[in-house]
Amino acid sequence: MEKCDVVVVGGGISGMAFAWKAAQSGREVLLLERSDRLGGCLHSHRLDDGFWFEMGAHTTYNSYSGLLEIAAATGATDNLIPRGPARAQFGLLHRGEYSWLTPPRLLLKFSWIGILFSFPFGILRGKEKKTMSEYYGGLLGRGNYERFLRPFLAAVPSQSADGFPAAGPGSLFKKRTRREEYPRSFGFEGGLQSVCEKAAGTANLTVKRGVEVEGILPGAEGFTVKASGGSEYKADVVSVAAPLPAAISLLRDDFSALAATLGEVETVDIESVGVVLPREKCWMPEIAFLVPTDDIFWSAVTRDPFPDLERRAFAFHFKPGHSREEKLRRMAEILKVDAGELEGAVEKRLSIPAPARGHGELIAKIDVGLSSVPWRLALTGNYFQGLAIEDCIQRSFEECARVLSPEIS
Ligand SMILES: Cc1cc2nc3c(=O)[nH]c(=O)nc-3n(C[C@H](O)[C@H](O)[C@H](O)COP(=O)(O)OP(=O)(O)OC[C@H]3O[C@@H](n4cnc5c(N)ncnc54)[C@H](O)[C@@H]3O)c2cc1C
Known part of the structure; x- marks a missing residue:
């Protein structure tokens, strides 16, 4: 049986960010990824001649400081490419008619009377405890929201965003500090997946692809991680960075209360x-x-x-x-x-x-459950702070600091 300090389950950006941070601190880290491909939702489909396009996440910004930290440390920034002029052009398909728009042209489509009536009250009421539909509908007028903003907001998480929290955990847009030395929005040669591939080369980090974790068993001396092919690994720390349904199924037997709380996230x-x-x-x-x-x-x-x-x-x-x-x-x-x-x-x-109103309270409940577990178990993924790549990375960094803290025994 192989032994290491930390086992990370899942090689998407959440797992890779956790593994990278833990390896930076000098721990021996093993990351197990079910697929033959690293990246998860960072899925850059590549043709044999090198042409690539994004099947999953596609846009990153210079406000993604955690992503840039990893990319700079692993050399991925050498292949950073700014997004070209098409980034600011988009199409709207309404009743069979196509409109080609830029942000100012979209604004011209809005009813300004609706905005004039709604905006001052909407701003005063604020975002706290509001859903996207309540907040933006209140700000721009219901008609403007439903006709124009709703489809664009739904395009961000590929689902209706009406019930998403407008602020806090689970929200789509967050204020972050920009790193002005990088272009405002950018990608990487070979696609976003290449950041995970570059990070896999970090010292102290071993990455195994095509290995599915099937069980996480807590014991007197840390964890035994059971994986496909009958392989087993021992570790003091386990970080579960698999998508929510997979995380629930891995935790169901030995961390049933935690798994039940995770099940409350849609x-x-x-x-x-x-x-x-x-x-x-x-x-x-x-x-x-x-x-x-x-x-x-x-x-x-x-x-x-x-x-x-x-x-x-x-x-x-x-x-x-x-x-x-x-x-x-x-x-x-x-x-x-x-x-x-x-x-x-x-x-x-x-x-x-699909985070909903009250997501922040639900996450707080998960974190209380997690901190009462008498093992160094970390949970990270896109069902905590939010779906954005940077939300995942910040969660991973915070979880890494928590479970590697000497205060947890
Ligand atoms: C279509 C789409 C477009 C998006 N666009 C953007 C965007 O433009 N900008 C942005 O910031 N965000 C975007 N996002 C959101 C963002 O990409 C994701 O939320 C984020 O990448 C999720 O990362 P993750 O590591 O938490 O999960 P995942 O990427 O899902 O990774 C989890 C990994 O765990 C592995 N795994 C699962 N079970 C096991 C197991 N039992 N054992 C071992 N491995 C396992 C999976 O194979 C997978 O590789 C988009 C998402 C989608 C789906």
Whole structure:
């Protein structure tokens, strides 16, 4: 049986951030990832000749200080590329009509009478304890919210954002300090996944791919982690950085109260389909994304902010419950190509959290349960502070500091 100081379950950005921080502190860290690919939702699909596009997360900002800290320390910033002009162009599909917009042009579509009446009261009422729909509807007027803002907000978490908390844990937008020495929004050559791949090369960190953790057993001398293929690992610290449903199932037997509290966080499924097309077959202007007001998909995200001379790529994020044929048919209609052009389309299915009002209280309850566990067990992921990459990283850094603290015995 192998022994190490820390075992991390999951090689998405949450697990990698935790593993990187723990390895920096000199601990011997083992990260186990179920898939053959590192990155989880940072999923940069790559063709044999190196062309890539994002099937999952696509945008990072210079306010993501934790991501930049990891990227700078691992050399990933050498391959940092600013997002080009298409980042500020987007499409709105409403009742079969396409509008090509920039943020100022979107503002011109709003009813200003609605804003004049609503804004002063909306601002005074503030965000605290409000849902997105209550806060932004109150700020811009209900009509403006429903006609224009709602589809854009839903495109961010690929689900209705109406019930998300407007502020605090689980909220979509947070004020963070920008690192002005980096471009405002950027990606990396090879895609965002390359940050996780670079971090895997950190000293003191061993990464095993294609290994699924099946059980976490607490004992008198720390943990025994059971994994696929009958492998077992001993560690003083375990950090569970798997998606919420997987975390619940790993904790159900030995940490049942904690697992039950985690079960109170709702999740939704997203089905993504990505395709690469020759540039000459694409009719749309270069845009960062297309958002429909009412359709079977939440958004279609492009690679246009990193333009390629010959090809363009589109990742459609669908509502669950549609067949592959239905999805490809709708993509062919939107892209105005024959369905045969989409044969090479790649698919991905994910479950992501749907935070609601009271998410902060729920997280506090999880943390109380976690701190009363008499082992060094850490929990991190996108179901704590929020879905954003930086929310995941900050949670991981905080959890790492907590469980490695000498005060926990
Ligand atoms: C379509 C989409 C677009 C997004 N766009 C953005 C964006 O533009 N900007 C932004 O900031 N955020 C974005 N996000 C959110 C962000 O990407 C995610 O919330 C974040 O990457 C989640 O990271 P994670 O490590 O917590 O989970 P995951 O990325 O899901 O990683 C968990 C990992 O655990 C592994 N795993 C699961 N079970 C086991 C097991 N039993 N044993 C071992 N390994 C296991 C999985 O294979 C996976 O690799 C987007 C998310 C999606 C889905």
